[in-house]
Every structure is written in structure tokens, then in C-alpha cells.
Amino acid sequence: MDAELLEIRQHMGRFPPFDALDDELLDSVAGQVEVGYFKAGSDILQLDQELHELCYIRSGAVEVRRRTGDLHNRLGEGDIFGHFSLLRNHRVRFPARALEDTLIYYIPEPVFRRLCEADEHFADFVELERPRLEAAVEEHKKANDMMITRVRKLLTRYPVMVEAGASVQEAARQITASQASAALILDTPDGDPRHTFTDSEDRPWRLHGILTDSDFRTRIVAEGLSPDTPVGSLASGRLITIQSDESVHEAMLCMLRNNIHHLPVLYRRRPVGIVHLSDIIRYETHSSLYLVSNIFHQSSVEGLARLAPDVRAAFMRMVEEGASSQMVGSALSTIGRSFVRRLLELAEEALGPPPVGYCFMVNGSMARNEQTIVTDQDNALILADDFEPERHDAYFLRLAQFVSDGLAACGYAYCKGEVMATNPRWRQPVAVWKRYFSEWIEAPTPERLLHCSIFFDLDSAFGEEAYVEQLQDLIARQAPESPRFLAAMARNALNRKPPLGFFRTFVMEKDGKHNNSINLKRRGTAPLVDLIRVHALACGSRAQNSFERLDDIAATQLLAPGVGEKLRYAMELLSMVRIRHQVLDLQHDQEPDNNIEPENVADSERHHLKDAFQVLSHAQKFLKYRYPVPAPTGRAR
Amino acid sequence: MLSHRLGSRSSGLDWPAYLQRRAAEAREPMLRTFFAAGWPAPDTPLAETPLVALDLETTGLDVQRHAIVSIGLVPFSLQRIPLAERRYWIVRPSRPLSETSIAYHHITHSEVAAAPDLEAILPELLEALAGRIVVVHFRHIERPFLDEAVRARLGEGIRFPMIDTMSLEARLHRLSLWSRLRRWMRRPPVSIRLGDSRRRYGLPDYQGHHAMVDALATAELLQAQVARHYAPELPVSALWT
Numbered sequence: 001m002d003a004e005l006l007e008i009r010q011h012m013g014r015f016p017p018f019d020a021l022d023d024e025l026l027d028s029v030a031g032q033v034e035v036g037y038f039k040a041g042s043d044i045l046q047l048d049q050e051l052h053e054l055c056y057i058r059s060g061a062v063e064v065r066r067r068t069g070d071l072h073n074r075l076g077e078g079d080i081f082g083h084f085s086l087l088r089n090h091r092v093r094f095p096a097r098a099l100e101d102t103l104i105y106y107i108p109e110p111v112f113r114r115l116c117e118a119d120e121h122f123a124d125f126v127e128l129e130r131p132r133l134e135a136a137v138e139e140h141k142k143a144n145d146m147m148i149t150r151v152r153k154l155l156t157r158y159p160v161m162v163e164a165g166a167s168v169q170e171a172a173r174q175i176t177a178s179q180a181s182a183a184l185i186l187d188t189p190d191g192d193p194r195h196t197f198t199d200s201e202d203r204p205w206r207l208h209g210i211l212t213d214s215d216f217r218t219r220i221v222a223e224g225l226s227p228d229t230p231v232g233s234l235a236s237g238r239l240i241t242i243q244s245d246e247s248v249h250e251a252m253l254c255m256l257r258n259n260i261h262h263l264p265v266l267y268r269r270r271p272v273g274i275v276h277l278s279d280i281i282r283y284e285t286h287s288s289l290y291l292v293s294n295i296f297h298q299s300s301v302e303g304l305a306r307l308a309p310d311v312r313a314a315f316m317r318m319v320e321e322g323a324s325s326q327m328v329g330s331a332l333s334t335i336g337r338s339f340v341r342r343l344l345e346l347a348e349e350a351l352g353p354p355p356v357g358y359c360f361m362v363n364g365s366m367a368r369n370e371q372t373i374v375t376d377q378d379n380a381l382i383l384a385d386d387f388e389p390e391r392h393d394a395y396f397l398r399l400a401q402f403v404s405d406g407l408a409a410c411g412y413a414y415c416k417g418e419v420m421a422t423n424p425r426w427r428q429p430v431a432v433w434k435r436y437f438s439e440w441i442e443a444p445t446p447e448r449l450l451h452c453s454i455f456f457d458l459d460s461a462f463g464e465e466a467y468v469e470q471l472q473d474l475i476a477r478q479a480p481e482s483p484r485f486l487a488a489m490a491r492n493a494l495n496r497k498p499p500l501g502f503f504r505t506f507v508m509e510k511d512g513k514h515n516n517s518i519n520l521k522r523r524g525t526a527p528l529v530d531l532i533r534v535h536a537l538a539c540g541s542r543a544q545n546s547f548e549r550l551d552d553i554a555a556t557q558l559l560a561p562g563v564g565e566k567l568r569y570a571m572e573l574l575s576m577v578r579i580r581h582q583v584l585d586l587q588h589d590q591e592p593d594n595n596i597e598p599e600n601v602a603d604s605e606r607h608h609l610k611d612a613f614q615v616l617s618h619a620q621k622f623l624k625y626r627y628p629v630p631a632p633t634g635r636a637r
Numbered sequence: 638m639l640s641h642r643l644g645s646r647s648s649g650l651d652w653p654a655y656l657q658r659r660a661a662e663a664r665e666p667m668l669r670t671f672f673a674a675g676w677p678a679p680d681t682p683l684a685e686t687p688l689v690a691l692d693l694e695t696t697g698l699d700v701q702r703h704a705i706v707s708i709g710l711v712p713f714s715l716q717r718i719p720l721a722e723r724r725y726w727i728v729r730p731s732r733p734l735s736e737t738s739i740a741y742h743h744i745t746h747s748e749v750a751a752a753p754d755l756e757a758i759l760p761e762l763l764e765a766l767a768g769r770i771v772v773v774h775f776r777h778i779e780r781p782f783l784d785e786a787v788r789a790r791l792g793e794g795i796r797f798p799m800i801d802t803m804s805l806e807a808r809l810h811r812l813s814l815w816s817r818l819r820r821w822m823r824r825p826p827v828s829i830r831l832g833d834s835r836r837r838y839g840l841p842d843y844q845g846h847h848a849m850v851d852a853l854a855t856a857e858l859l860q861a862q863v864a865r866h867y868a869p870e871l872p873v874s875a876l877w878t
Contacts, residue, residue, distance in 0.1 A: 004709065004725055004849030035718035037860035059841045101839030103857060
């Protein structure tokens with residue numbers, strides 16, 4: 001490496017996509033750079049100018065605008081621009097101007113092409129056909145789940161081990177006493193050090209085989225062997241084992257390949273446990289399942305409230321182990337519903353059986369299975385149609401009060417908009433609810449649209465599910481037929497717009513203003529959820545979850561090909577960043593919220609977020625055209 | 638423009654005449670070719686002038702006692718500095734290397750011992766400089782050391798027009814009314830060292846004292862100085878000395 005190029009390559013090596021290049025490639029880039037200086041206010045790239053270089057900002061700041069003059073992006077040290085044009089027609093589409101005195105490193109096109117060919121990561125970064133967003137989400141998916149979790153994490157205890165001379169009856173007794181389903185058979189060493197290990201008392205052993213529950217049926221009872229048969233005499237094939245630092249995924253594949261249900265786990269040559277196939281299956285949801293069963297074992301509100309830290313712990317564990325936003329959202333929603341159900345059971349115990357049938361409906365993120373750790377309660381009561389307010393409402397008010405207060409005690413804040421069953425407006429018989437929904441669809445007003453965006457994510461948490469299903473049917477039937485309603489919902493979905501991206505330690509807005517932090521729910525996930533809901537309403541989807549709604553939308557012609565996929569990636573990315581920042585807050589003993597501060601956003605995450613904002617922004621623009629306000633009917637031609 | 642007036646005053650020497658005379662009189666063919674190369678006319682606009690940034694690292698500041706250890710250069714224009722065309726040589730100084738200069742340039746005894754004498758690389762060096770206006774930061778090193786080194790080897794010296802980014806900074810910061818006022822008020826003068834000068838233009842800090850890095854740093858500085866203070870149409874003779 002030429003020492004004189006150190007300055008350049010060290011700088012580039014700090015920023016994506018160059019940070020992932022191998023040293024040799026990076027050296028070759030540094031040696032081919034051309035340098036140019038621009039004083040603040042001067043043009044770097046002019047519209048339609050021919051371009052054969054990638055531009056890298058060594059120092060200073062650059063503003064990139066659209067053809068229309070709108071701000072497209074603001075870039076700082078280490079950012080690149082011009083790749084758009086390089087990959088297309090070599091004409092500058094977005095003119096660039098120096099905001100501050102700026103030093104540009106130009107990377108000639110042949111070098112740029114070589115990088116795209118030699119480095120997949122680099123190509124993904126600059127390539128627009130296969131957007132980085134997709135690559136980022138896929139990479140996250142690849143890198144997590146069972147792949148990175150080592151199989152030793154699944155082990156809860158040492159294996160049962162019996163000596164080869166013991167009888168099968170003795171082995172069965174030991175397995176039963178340990179509440180296990182298999183034992184390892186140990187023999188004296190045969191001289192081959194590859195099979196020999198020493199136990200904690202320094203005695204050498206050889207791992208001879210494994211004896212499982214099903215072996216007692218197939219190899220002992222079915223064969224008519226005596227209970228006194230020594231376990232060592234049982235014919236044993238090649239023993240399949242796995243090293244403790246292999247991934248859970250690898251363990252699963254190994255079991256499937258060999259058609260076995262028990263897999264001995266070794267640390268070097270010493271057995272440290274046995275994994276059963278069910279351990280792996282249980283693994284993914286283990287902690288939330290445990291928590292749910294714990295919720296149903298509580299007999300008081302106080303007991304339930306004490307589980308709040310466990311909810312946070314389960315949330316953190318899931319995120320740290322690389323769960324997707326859909327897994328996290330559905331686990332937390334399941335936990336939330338379990339609290340609701342248990343509270344209703346406790347309420348009925350205290351208040352007596354309900355005078356008429358009811359359904360406790362949940363709305364918003366819980367209905368969508370998209371809850372995070374920062375959430376408030378949105379719920380309502382749908383009562384049977386023989387409900388008589390004078391006679392029955394006192395009961396249901398107390399029931400609603402009990403649940404709402406209980407949820408608040410468990411960490412689910414009261415809804416500021418009073419969307420709770422404690423509000424008499426939202427404690428009504430089925431017929432009234434149907435009237436509400438029909439009115440909202442037929443004559444949308446701003447207030448009603450607000451209600452639609454909350455209540456049109458709806459699911460039953462307890463009681464007569466059929467009531468909620470009737471309402472879901474009503475929506476699926478009426479909404480697609482109501483262009484005026486869809487147009488109103490579409491406009492409503494445009495109220496909250498994403499920012500443009502980041503610039504240094506600021507969030508950059510479309511008008512060029514800077515902010516210190518961004519509420520990723522308000523500016524990212526919520527508008528995206530709103531937008532997906534409009535399309536879902538238009539196609540009569542009954543799904544509540546945004547990803548499932550996108551599946552339904554994909555079966556129609558509502559969106560151009562590929563757009564649904566982009567929205568899915570944007571949704572996953574925005575949700576995941578939001579969730580990860582909540583975990584960061586928890587790790588720092590701070591109250592988690594929906595805000596992220598740009599200085600806590602890694603470089604690569606910035607680029608991905610910016611892409612996701614852009615997907616959202618494009619989709620919002622399309623929404624307006626897709627659901628236009630219909631011309632008033634009855635107008636003379 | 639103030640700087641323009643000062644520029645014409647300081648260029649006391651008539652460079653085209655000097656280059657022409659040396660092309661005719663030089664005995665050494667290598668030098669004849671050098672001086673006869675197509676040099677930019679005095680009225681060539683800066684934006685069209687072929688430039689080359691040059692930096693020498695020496696064992697000290699005294700041309701009589703010290704010698705050149707390394708040479709870095711990069712041809713460039715006001716628009717672009719193509720690093721692929723950079724050149725860098727370590728040469729064996731004709732006078733011994735002191736410990737302090739080793740610490741300073743990070744060039745070691747063994748590197749120097751393996752290096753050629755400047756005479757061996759002289760043809761390449763002259764070819765890279767010929768026909769371009771040489772840009773240096775503080776010409777009182779590059780000009781006398783190169784002149785002396787060539788004189789010692791070829792029997793006759795070498796001079797050519799240079800743009801000195803340090804004296805451009807001095808014009809701006811040392812000779813202005815404001816800076817004279819500062820001096821009168823006994824404020825310390827503005828630093829015109831390479832790194833400090835660069836910082837005033839928002840240029841990044843580079844690790845100094847490597848001939849190639851300093852040549853690049855000087856090229857960037859001139860681009861910045863012209864972008865901020867001069868018109869690209871300004872004749873090159875307004876800045877050369």
C-alpha cells in the first residue's frame with residue numbers, strides 16, 4: 001500500500017459502501033481518485049450534464065435537488081452521489097450544489113463498474129433495480145433467527161448417562177427419574193483418542209451410543225429382549241452428534257437429514273446435553289409462551305401487574321435474538337390479549353356472569369398484531385342486541401372499568417382519545433355499531449375518519465367473536481363500493497408525511513429544515529399502516545395485520561407490480577428500527593418511546609431508513625391518484 | 638484587484654524570455670528539451686493552465702548543508718487532480734541523513750540506502766514538470782534545492798515559473814489593511830502554514846511531511862484559493878513568480 005494514499009483510503013474505508021470492500025479493492029479505488037474543490041454555493045453537477053464518475057464527499061456538504069427544484073437530499077462527509085446517472089444514461093438527473101466549501105473525490109466509471117462487479121454488497125448499495133432496502137431486510141432475516149443462535153442455548157441440563165454394563169431396566173429407571181426421554185451410553189475407551197473424553201472425576205470414557213424412548217419399543221420390547229439385557233450389547237449404529245457451537249439451524253437440519261429426534265450435543269468430545277426436535281420447535285416462541293401461561297395463572301390484578309418487567313424482558317430477548325418485526329408484533333399482541341382475557345375472567349369472577357352476551361373488541365396495533373413495548377389501549381365493547389342500557393349498562397361499565405384500570409396497571413396506558421370500553425359511546429349493542437360503521441362509510445367527516453383509522457383495525461379478544469366478525473363483514477362489503485369514502489380515507493392517510501432523510505445529526509425535512517429527533521411511529525410506521533389500510537379497504541380484505549393485508553392487496557391489481565414488495569420491506573425496516581431503538585432505550589434504563597435520535601442511527605441504517613421514507617413518500621403520492629374524489633352524482637352532462 | 642497588482646509587481650522576472658534563452662543556451666540536452674517544452678503563455682487563463690503540484694522533503698532548510706530525500710508531484714488543473722498520475726520518489730541524499738529528519742519524514746536509513754541518486758530519476762522528474770506551471774507551498778525550499786541539486790549533477794542550474802500558495806495566502810492575510818492593523822495591535826499574525834491555510838478553506842487535515850501528500854494538499858489548496866479569491870479567467874502570469 002502506498003503510504004501517500006493512506007489518507008484517502010482510510011477515509012473511504014469508514015463509510016458505506018466502501019467500508020465493506022476488501023483492502024485490495026479499496027487500495028485500487030484510492031489510487032484512481034480524482035480530486036476537485038468547490039466553494040460554497042457553486043454547482044458540482046448540472047442538470048443533464050454528461051457524467052462518467054461517481055462523486056464522493058471528502059469534506060463539506062452538498063445539496064441535491066430534483067428537476068423541479070425540490071430538495072431531494074442533503075449529503076455530508078462520506079456520502080456518494082451520481083450513481084443514479086452512472087447506472088442509467090450518464091446524464092445528471094439530480095443537480096448537485098456545494099452547501100459548504102466541499103472537496104469531492106471523483107471515482108472514474110471503469111473503477112465504479114469494477115467495484116459493482118467485484119463486490120456484491122457495493123452493487124446492492126448503488127443498484128436501484130434491486131433496492132438496498134430489500135437487501136437490508138433480507139440480510140437481517142438471513143443473519144438472525146435460528147442461524148446465529150448456538151445450539152448450546154437450548155440445553156437445559158446435562159444428559160442422563162448410563163454405563164454399558166447397566167441393564168436396560170436400570171437405564172429406563174434413570175431416564176424416568178430424570179424426566180428425560182433418552183440416555184447416553186458410556187463404555188470404556190477403545191484406545192482411539194478421537195472418541196475418548198474424561199468426566200469431571202478425570203475418568204476416561206468412550207461415547208458408545210444413545211438410548212431413546214422409542215428404542216425401548218423398537219429395539220427391546222418388540223425384539224423380546226429381557227429387562228436384564230446390558231445396554232452396551234444393543235446394536236448401535238454410527239452415533240450422530242453435533243458440536244455445541246453449531247447453530248440451532250444446523251442442529252435442525254442435522255436431525256431432518258438423519259431422521260432422528262434426539263441429538264447429543266458435544267463440547268469438543270464431552271457430551272453436554274441432548275437436544276430434542278421439540279426443543280427447537282419450542283425455541284422460537286418459548287419465552288412468550290411461558291409468559292402467556294404465567295398470565296393465565298395470576299389470580300389478581302396485582303399479580304398481573306408484576307409481570308410487566310417480564311414482558312419487557314421477553315421483548316428484549318426476541319429482538320436481541322433477531323426476530324422479525326412480525327414475530328415481535330404478534331408475540332406482544334398475544335401477550336396483550338392474554339392480559340385482556342385474564343382481566344375479563346377476573347372481572348367476571350368479581351362481578352358475576354354478564355347479563356347479556358358481549359364481545360370485548362381490541363383495536364389499533366393489538367388488533368393488527370403489531371404491538372411494540374410502547375403502546376396504549378384501544379378497546380370497546382360490543383353487546384348483544386337484547387342489551388337494555390338501564391338494566392345492563394352498570395354491569396358493563398364496571399367490567400370495562402376493571403379491564404381498563406387493570407391494563408393501565410400492567411403498563412398499557414389509557415387511551416388519550418378515550419377509545420376505551422369505559423366510554424359509553426364505545427359500549428353499544430351490535431346494531432348500533434353497525435349503524436356507526438355504515439354512517440362513517442357513507443358520510444365521512446374528519447372526526448369519523450379518525451374513528452375509522454382506529455376502529456377499522458378490529459379483532460375480538462374475548463367473548464362473542466361473531467359480533468366482531470359481523471362488523472368486519474360489513475366493512476369488507478361496503479368499503480370497496482364507496483369511492484367517496486376511499487378518497488376521504490386516502491386523503492386522511494396523507495396527513496403525516498415522512499421526512500426526507502438525515503443530515504449529520506439532524507433529521508432533514510422536505511423544506512430543508514432540521515430537527516433533532518424523529519418520532520418513527522408518527523412519521524414512518526403509522527402513515528404506512530394508514531396507507532396499507534386504504535388499499536385493504538378498497539379490495540375488501542378482512543385481514544388486520546399490515547403484512548397480511550399486503551398479501552391480499554397483492555392478489556389484486558391495485559398496485560403496480562413490485563410496489564407491494566417495496567412497501568413490505570419498508571414496513572419491516574421502519575418497524576424494526578423503531579423496535580431496536582426501544583430496546584436501546586431499555587438497555588440504557590430509559591423509558592422507551594417512538595423517538596429516534598439521528599446520532600444513534602448507524603450509517604447503513606440511515607441509508608436504509610432514507611430508502612424506506614422514499615418508498616412511503618412515493619406510495620403516498622400514488623394514493624391520491626388511485627382514489628380520486630368522485631364527481632358529484634346527478635350532475636347534468 | 639489587490640492581489641493582481643501585487644502579483645505583477647513581484648514577478649520581476651520575464652519568464653518567457655528566460656525559458657527561451659535557457660532553451661537556446663543550455664549545454665545539457667535534457668535541460669534543453671525541458672526549457673524548450675511548450676510553456677503556457679503569460680496570458681493563459683488559470684482555468685486552462687496545465688499545473689503540477691510539487692513537494693520536496695529535505696534533510697534541513699539550508700541548501701548548502703542539507704539535501705533532498707523525497708519528491709512528490711501530481712499534475713492537475715483547476716478542475717481536477719488525477720491521483721493516478723501522481724509520482725513519488727525517495728532519493729539518496731548527497732549529504733548524511735540526521736536522526737531528526739528521520740523522525741520528521743518517517744523515511745528510514747534503509748529506505749534511503751536502497752534509493753537511487755537523484756540523477757537517475759532526473760529525466761522522469763523533468764518530463765513530469767516540463768510545460769506545466771509548478772505549484773508549491775513556500776517556493777524558497779523547492780526552487781533553491783532543485784536548482785542546487787541539478788547544478789551539482791549537470792553543471793548548470795534550473796529555474797522555472799512557480800505559483801506559491803503560501804505567498805498567495807500571505808498576500809491575503811499578511812499584506813491586507815486588516816492584517817497590518819492586527820500587527821499594529823500586536824496580535825499574532827495569521828498562520829500561513831499549509832495545514833492552517835487549508836483549514837480556512839474547509840479542506841481536511843492531512844498527515845503532513847510526506848512529499849506526495851503535501852503535493853496533493855498544495856494542489857487542493859490552489860484550487861480552493863482560486864475558487865474563493867480569483868477569477869478562473871485570470872492570466873497565469875498574475876500568480877506566477
